[in-house]
């Protein structure tokens with residue numbers, strides 16, 4: 001029997017989950033967004049089946065409701081759903097990057113009959129909006145589920161079943177453990193990336209050449225600073241306590257770095273970089289999520305006119321879509337490394353095959 005899914009917040013993550021649900025289920029997906037243009041675009045793209053204007057009416061007949069708004073908005077949407085009378089029967093899930101505040105709200109609303117399970121896919125992008133949604137965005141990524149005290153095993157299984165088309169790997173966790181872990185690997189790095197960009201911006205006022213030079217490493221470490229400011233200001237407000245601890249730890253770490261640099265002690269500096277390198281190199285490169293939102297291929301190229309266009313033309317002829325492209329190192333006349341990002345491993349492997357046949361030296365990892 002056809003089921004009804006109501007998506008509230010029709011953006012990158014909500015749209016991607018809607019597409020993955022469509023793949024596996026006989027469903028009608030109804031989309032509501034504060035910006036009606038977003039839900040209208042989603043309908044044109046086939047991400048949702050119908051644009052919703054009256055949330056309360058659709059919620060009453062939905063089997064599943066997915067809240068995919070910025071996390072401060074999620075709290076308001078939850079209140080709104082809990083105030084519907086008679087109480088809605090749908091399983092309600094969210095996708096927010098924080099879980100403590102949302103799950104404590106869910107505990108409060110459980111008394112009003114709101115059947116809620118928290119969720120957070122650990123993959124995404126700095127891009128926003130339904131135009132960037134992909135059915136396979138969350139493939140192989142970890143997907144946190146945070147049940148509350150009244151969530152039954154049956155609800156957890158129901159949630160996993162709805163989300164099976166994401167091909168994500170589920171992790172059931174306590175909300176506070178979730179916020180601690182994601183604080184370290186996602187939220188805190190975000191603050192650091194934005195602070196690096198701001199320091200650079202301040203210097204660029206007097207020295208505009210900085211903007212031209214900020215390529216390679218700077219772009220790698222600051223990509224996430226291009227994400228949605230609303231999404232991130234909401235996340236930081238909701239994970240305040242863990243982030244304050246981490247920021248104090250970071251200050252101490254920087255004091256130590258200042259000491260190493262002041263002392264000019266090569267051995268201390270070497271160990272500092274070496275221990276960071278060992279841990280970074282040990283991270284699983286093939287898993288999706290925090291480290292690898294897309295599949296990358298590295299290609300050695302010569303610094304010659306037409307070198308880039310030759311590669312992009314070869315891939316275009318085979319209809320392989322390059323999601324992103326960057327040059328990691330280039331000094332005049334020497335080899336450079338071109339990093340090509342693809343939507344998935346399949347595209348990457350095909351690209352590798354084509355380029356190797358043309359005698360390009362390619363690598364999956366650097």
Ligand SMILES: NC(=O)c1ccc[n+]([C@@H]2O[C@H](COP(=O)([O-])OP(=O)(O)OC[C@H]3O[C@@H](n4cnc5c(N)ncnc54)[C@H](O)[C@@H]3O)[C@@H](O)[C@H]2O)c1
Pocket residue numbers: 008009010011012013014032033034035038068069070071073077095096097098120121122123124125126127128129130228231235
């Ligand atoms: N972007 C990522 O990498 C990522 C990954 C995992 C989880 N998340 C979480 O997913 C959620 C959505 O993020 P996104 O990246 O899809 O953002 P997005 O900006 O692409 O989509 C959010 C959508 O919610 C809409 N919206 C805002 N307030 C609303 C409200 N009150 N009612 C209805 N719609 C409203 C916006 O108009 C927008 O279309 C956030 O909670 C975020 O923390 C994001």
Ligand SMILES: O=C(O)C(=O)C[C@]1(C(=O)O)C=C[C@@H](O)C=C1
Pocket residue numbers: 096097121122123124125126127185186187224227289290291293
């Ligand atoms: O790849 C990115 O652009 C992301 O920022 C994705 C990322 C992350 O930090 O890993 C960001 C926030 C989400 O809650 C989950 C994933």
